[in-house]
Amino acid sequence: MKKVIEILKEIRPEFDFTKSEDFIADGYIDSFDLITFVAALEKNYGIKIKGTEIVPENFCNLAAITGLLKGHGVTDEI
Amino acid sequence: MKFNYGNKKITGVLTVIPANFKTFDEEMDNYQADKARTKRLKLVMGYDRHHIVREGVTVSDLSVFGMEYLFDKKLLCKDEIDALVLVTESPDHFLPPTSNIIQGRLGLSENILCLDVNQGCAGYIVGLMQACSLLEQDDVNKVVLINADILSTKTSKEDRNSYPLVGDAISITTVEKTSEENPICGEIKMDGSRSSALMIPAGGFKMPSTPETAKMHEDKDGNRRSLDNLVMQGREIFHFVQTEVPPLIFGLFERLGIKKDEIDWYLFHQPNKFMVEKLADELGIPYEKIPANIVTNFGNASGVTIPMNMTFNIGEKLLNEKFKVCLSGFGVGLTWGAMVLNIGKINFCEMTEFP
Known part of the structure; x- marks a missing residue:
């Protein structure tokens, strides 16, 4: 299973995602990257993320993404 | 607005697509993003090809072609038409109404009402409402509803x-009176305070097209477009659809006292595959009941995606069987609506190509 940061690096390899607190405001991921990322998370962790959860607040940084995944019962190392 | 009609039915559906198409792969070089990133988007969104008009082809050209196709095949008779409703965001001119142009080119009777309606993604719901309202008149027995858009010509x-998902097409739907009760019920909502989420800023009276509005600009995501082009706030539109559409449909089902598994087909507007599947998940609908392949094969032609769902996915079935269907359209306006009706054993349900 890939870690979140590995998935993000696959989408935008040119960025260091540990250096940003707001991936969207900093231009690391655009709205379509976000959709690609959600699809990758669902496949990787075997979860379904609701359409209403696909908002910037849930994907703006690693802490937010970790919180979202924990809410979906993901307990593996994220 | 909640609405209920009775004693009306859809009796035929034709969709017309331009024969000309482009594939996502051959257009990938147009985009700034690297190829790997763009290819991932293709898979998730379901992009593959979109049918787009050649330069100079208009909504009236496609509509006249489709109407003549029906006349030639004796699926529609000129003399039977009491009203012509055209729903489009890409009229031939600001004035006259494009529905009048179509009437004139076809030589239809002076006694018919021609009506242009400016609506897009929810335009099939709005158009059917218009058709049903006209059929309340004693002397109106058959309405031709045309949904038509060629927005590829206004998209950078x-x-x-935006460009990979946009397609051009028209549909012709005949709606008639029937002695059967045949309820057609639905609800539609609008929120103009969010209208800038999907718009073409220049080209109207507020901001006429000039050399200045035609200048290309790059947004923060690397997309290049001018003020003359369609602009879509993708994230806002996605969130709007996911938050507004499911409650409206659940509310409609509750009002009608029906359960979601009583619906045979969910025929929804299709901006992209991901959005439709997320709606299906939220509504608890199996993917087999909610086709999501229109964008993949044709592109999104605004109000035409719902009738194209009928002709492409269940065209043969609709000739021979009857179904309870839920239609839903959502987008520009912002506008969102849904409708439940019975449809089937109709006179025609097919597709044809404009050369």
Whole structure:
């Protein structure tokens, strides 16, 4: 299973995602990257993320993404 | 607005697509994003090809072609038409109404009402409402509803946000009176305070097209477009659809006292595959009941995606069987609506190509 940061690096390899607190405001991921990322998370962790959860607040940084995944019962190392 | 009609039915559906198409792969070089990133988007969103008009082809050209196709095949008779409703965001001119142009080119009777309606993604719901309202008149027995858009001509080829998903097409739906009760019920909502989420800023009276509005600009995501082009706030539109559409449909089902598994087909507007599947998940609908392949095969032609769902996915079935269907359209306006009706054993349900 890939870690979140590995998935993000696959989408935008040119960025260091540990250096940003707001991936969207900093231009690391655009709205379509976000959709690609959600699809990758669902496949990787075997979860379904609701359409209403696909908002910037849930994907703006690693802490937010970790919180979202924990809410979906993901307990593996994220 | 909640609405209920009775004693009306859809009796035929034709969709017309331009024969000309482009594939996502051959247009990938137009976009600034690297190829790997763009290819991942293709898979998730379901992009593959979109049918787009050649330069100079208008909504009236496609509509006249489709109407003549029906006349030639004796699926529709000129003398039977009491009203012509055209729903489009890409009229031939600001004035006269494009429905009048179509009437004139076809030589239809002076006694018919021609009506242009400016609506897009929810335009099939709005158009059917107009058709049903007209059929309340004693002397109106058959309404021709045309949904038509050629928005590829107003979308920048360098805009990865919009261009891959846009397609051009028209549909012709005949709606008639029937002695059967045949309820057609639905609800529609509008929120103009969010209208800038999907718009073409220049080209109207507020901001006429000038050399200045035609200048290309790059947004923060690397998409290039001008003020003359369609612009879509993708994230806002996605969130709007996911938050507004499911409650409206659940509310409609509750009002009608029906359960979601009583619906045979969910025929929804299709901006992209991901959005439709997320709606299906939220509504608890199996993917087999909610086709999501229109964008993949044709592109999104605004109000035409719902009738194209009928002709492409269940065209043969609709000739021979009857189904309870839920239609839903959502987008520009912002507008969102849904409708439940019975449809089937109709006179025609097919597709044809404009050369």
